[in-house]
Amino acid sequence: MSRIYIAEPDTTSRPTDSLVASREELIQNWLEITGGTARKANAGDWLPESRDYVLLAACRPSEYAYESTFNGKESNGALTYWMLDTLNNPSPDLTYKSLYDRVYAKVQSQFQSQTPMLFGEGERQVFGRSYANVHYTVNVLKVDTARNRVLLDAGSAQGLGEGARFAIYAPGTTDFSEKNKPLAIAQITSDITPADAWAVIDPDSLRGDIQQASPAIMLSAPIALVRRVRLFEKQEESTNQVPKNQVLPSAALTAVKTAIPRTGKGWVELASVGEHYQVAINTSGEYEICDRNGTPFPNLRPALLVGDADAAESVVKRLVHLTKYQAAQELENLSVLTNKLVIQLTDKDKKPLADPTKQTLQTGENTFLYIKNESKQDLNVVVMDLQSDWAISQLDILEDGASFVPFAPGQEELIPLSFKLPEGYQEGKDILKIFATVKPAKFRWLELPSLDKPIQAKKAASFDEYDENTPRSGGDPLDKLLEAISADPDEIPPTREAQVMSSNRGWTTKTVTITVKAV
CATH class of the missing domain: 3.30.160 (Double Stranded RNA Binding Domain)
Structure with missing residues (x-):
């Protein structure tokens, strides 16, 4: 449960009548949503399996949701205030993801220990039934006008380094083609953490006011990645x-x-x-x-x-x-967290396989990914699937559509996995990269389609429906956006002289490999 922290005394009168249904009504509604089935309440099971919902949470389960007097008159919850502020001037095609991006940036700029969460169908239009193209981008968290720079919500954990250049667009932008020019071009400096990085704005490129939640698209890689x-x-x-x-x-x-x-x-x-x-x-x-x-x-x-x-x-x-x-594939970081993140391929009883980092399967055969947080602090976990057809996608491991899964100290999850081969393949290899970060970190902007295939916007499939030819839920590839902006093309893998190693203490990775063979 989220906890509420009152930053200042609040004397605002409150209604006495509750709008929450009775316990019996809530139980009946839950049974209807879940098809009348009862399940043991494990971590991640507090949401229905269906993705036909959107949930905005004020913070992670281990955090406080803060209140403050934003306008100097009355106290408001941070999430509520900035959500209503955004809805007062909505764009015509506002999606829940765009709404969340702005609320997240605003709340984080005031309360760094409060992390709003988005679950469900972020690509759905606010108060509507239609779905929009969702482009997963890097977003502006802060604007430092005095020093002519912006703070982006991606860092060394996503492979960013000094020299990477980004195009920054107006909040709510969904069209990143050349006809829609960016507000500015910014370049990453040496001020980088695992979850964010400062970028200096090129003054000659500035065409308008940059705001929090402005989306940013990478134009060129850091020198080390060329x-x-x-x-x-x-x-x-x-x-x-x-x-x-x-x-x-x-x-x-x-x-x-x-x-x-x-x-x-x-x-x-x-x-x-x-x-x-x-x-x-x-x-x-x-x-x-x-x-x-x-x-x-x-x-x-x-x-x-x-x-x-x-x-x-x-x-x-x-x-x-x-x-x-x-x-x-080569993002790696040995840190104090490395031995605290337990990643193993196991059987259904959580018993590790002979080689818990590698396994060979036939198409349609199941395996299980066991994840446990043995540290004394919360970790945010993301699983990226690097596929045999050169696609990269983020696995929705708890089927809630979240950008990452918060793991409390001691929390463990057993994730069932099943793999298929693309048409015509006799053998393929899927590499699962598991990232754990102390601060919130987003990885969907690293997604790629399979080789020579653009990702088509579509309603997300369920976890069991994924296959190697199907774009994963809600992610447009970074390369497609790059091509639209700067003739920067689309797809395949290389070999690097050195791995991306870092002394950053705030993140770590683990890797498991599954070889899939045709029956």
Whole structure:
């Protein structure tokens, strides 16, 4: 239960009649919502399984919900005051997520120990029945006008580093195409924590007033994430065979060289040595993307023929996708929390498998992910699924649509998982990255679609309905937004020289791998 903390004496008169139904009515309503079934009350079971609801909570279960005199006359709860303030001037297509983003920024700027929570269908329009495209973005938490900077609600736990550039838009923006220009461009400084980061505004880019809850989209990666690409002509093949459509390997590679500055700006660059990727032409006249050892990446579908229109552009877009995928894959942080976050693959009785970090399954076979917080403080847990078709999605592990799951000290959960293979795959590998942060942290903006597939906005499927070809609930990929803003392309994974290691004490990660084989 949330606790209420009164910041100042409140003498406001209160109504004496309760609007809450009787205990018997509440029980009957619960049975109707849940289909008349009774369940043992475990953590996460206090909401109905159906996602046909929206719930705004004032704070996490372990926190206080504060009240204060915002207008100097009467006391209000922080959540209530800022929610009503937002609804007094709503945008025509206001969603519950947009409402939540502003309320979250306002409350956090005043009471850092109060974290509002959003559960359910954030993509639903406020007081409506329709659904909007929900773009998961980084948001502005604070605006420091005196120092010409903004505080963004993402940090080192999401891989941000000094030099990353963001485009900042007006609150409530859903169209991030080039026709809708950003308010400003800001660049991350060295002032970074696991959950947030300060970014300095480029004064020449400023076109309007930046407000709390303004969405921000990454334009270019930190320097440490930029990947180097070497164009590799296989002489023994080019002398013996002319690729399909009569395009010579040298001409095909020159087309990629031309496309890299235009399409891969900020993410990949051309190099002759020290490369992370190699691009070559195989004997079938197809572009081939390989790691630094010359091994082709699997499951890069469909094949790109050198003579196809825009094939070189598509190669560069795939390189950018790979860069983003592997940046998420290699996020690691050893901290005091590492041994306090217990992550194991187990059977249904919570008994660890022989190798609790790896398992091989056949399609449709179940396994269980066991999560426990053995620390003495609350942890916010997120599970990201890095899939075999190069998609990244956040698993809705308690089916409540929340950005993260608060785990109280000692809390444990057993999450049933089932995996399928994309059509035509005989084997695939899903990598589950489990993040735990002390401060609230959002990861959905790291989501990616499967390779060469844009995510379609749709009502979220239930947890059991996920499969590898279906976009996960409510997440538009960061890469799609980047492409719309700055010709920054879409998809695939790379190899980095060093892991992202940090001395930050406020977060940690664990990884488990599931290999899925066709029956």
